[in-house]
Amino acid sequence: xxxxxxxxxxxxxxxxxxxxxxxxxxxxxxxxxxxxxxxxxxxxxxxxxxxxxxxxxxxxxxxxxxxxxxxxxxxxxxxxxxxxxxxxxxxxxxxxxxxxxxxxxxxxxxxxxxx
Amino acid sequence: xxxxxxxxxxxxxxxxxxxxxxxxxxxxxxxxxxxxxxxxxxxxxxxxxxxxxxxxxxxxxxxxxxxxxxxxxxxxxxxxxxxxxxxxxxxxxxxxxxxxxxxxxxxxxxxxxxxxxxxxxxxxxxxxxxxxxxxxxxxxxxxxxxxxxxxxxxxxxxxxxxxxxxxxxxxxxxxxxxxxxxxxx
Numbered sequence: 285x286x287x288x289x290x291x292x293x294x295x296x297x298x299x300x301x302x303x304x305x306x307x308x309x310x311x312x313x314x315x316x317x318x319x320x321x322x323x324x325x326x327x328x329x330x331x332x333x334x335x336x337x338x339x340x341x342x343x344x345x346x347x348x349x350x351x352x353x354x355x356x357x358x359x360x361x362x363x364x365x366x367x368x369x370x371x372x373x374x375x376x377x378x379x380x381x382x383x384x385x386x387x388x389x390x391x392x393x394x395x396x397x398x399x
Numbered sequence: 400x401x402x403x404x405x406x407x408x409x410x411x412x413x414x415x416x417x418x419x420x421x422x423x424x425x426x427x428x429x430x431x432x433x434x435x436x437x438x439x440x441x442x443x444x445x446x447x448x449x450x451x452x453x454x455x456x457x458x459x460x461x462x463x464x465x466x467x468x469x470x471x472x473x474x475x476x477x478x479x480x481x482x483x484x485x486x487x488x489x490x491x492x493x494x495x496x497x498x499x500x501x502x503x504x505x506x507x508x509x510x511x512x513x514x515x516x517x518x519x520x521x522x523x524x525x526x527x528x529x530x531x532x533x534x535x536x537x538x539x540x541x542x543x544x545x546x547x548x549x550x551x552x553x554x555x556x557x558x559x560x561x562x563x564x565x566x567x568x569x570x571x572x573x574x575x576x577x578x579x580x581x582x583x584x
Contacts, residue, residue, distance in 0.1 A: 304434060306430065306433075306434055306461060306465075307430040307433065307461075307465045307468065307469075308430035308431050308433070308434045337437075337454075337457065337458075337461075339458060339461040339462060339465060340462060340465070340539070340541040340542050340545060341465060343541060344538040344539050344541070345538075347536055347537070347538045348538045350533070350536070351533055351534055351536055351538070355530065366450075366451075366454070367454045367458070370454065370455075370458070371458070371545075374544075374545060374548055374549075375520060375541050375544070375545070376520060376522070376523065377522075379525075379526055380522075380526045380527065380536065
């Protein structure tokens with residue numbers, strides 16, 4: 285599985301270089317990301333711009349990662365493609381998770397979900 | 400009749416222009432074979448309906464097939480070794496007027512009838528604020544909700560040792576009022 289760890293001044297970005305976040309890799313994905321998050325930094329960004337397809341297994345893995353965030357640290361999702369966004373929207377998980385519309389790295393991070 | 404020199408696999412995946420695409424595949428239930436089948440399906444159906452429809456088709460089928468992988472496995476009698484038998488799935492998809500019809504059969508364990516009941520989201524509350532509430536968020540239970548949300552005319556029956564599940568992914572936008580067909584339709 286291809287994940288890229290990009291250190292940031294205030295935390296880290298994990299870029300998912302997989303086209304499909306599905307049942308075939310969901311468990312391994314969850315475990316790998318959780319291991320990477322243990323590395324440190326208050327802000328953790330999961331960059332999903334390369335993910336073209338996600339099913340409920342992938343969604344479940346993202347929720348599990350969110351639930352396992354250590355106290356005082358924040359998870360933000362970014363770069364949602366239309367198919368990925370649809371799953372978050374249909375399941376209303378877009379109201380729970382912090383999703384940043386723009387895939388750009390902002391100078392000042394906006395607070396809270398934008399949608 | 401001469402045989403085209405191009406690879407048979409590539410040629411077969413693309414329907415002749417005047418026809419509507421069809422897809423049939425038999426495979427052993429496993430997340431990797433499901434992924435492969437869905438990739439073939441997408442290649443076959445791309446362009447036969449709007450991108451959003453094809454994406455919904457792919458998602459609905461992914462949820463159905465994942466369920467078979469996850470819950471359909473049978474185990475042979477312990478005296479015979481107790482080995483698992485992943486179901487053999489037959490998947491047939493055809494573009495019709497008004498929708499893309501899907502039929503999925505498998506020889507796995509029977510589908511509990513409750514799966515066909517109307518499914519609500521596993522979670523519908525306001526965003527949880529504290530750590531304890533966050534821990535209560537569901538990590539699963541979205542599958543049948545998504546299937547019902549994305550499809551119409553969902554029906555199921557069991558015959559002999561096989562599950563038969565059929566549904567349509569509507570091609571025209573069904574609109575916000577569209578609801579999945581009742582399970583006894």
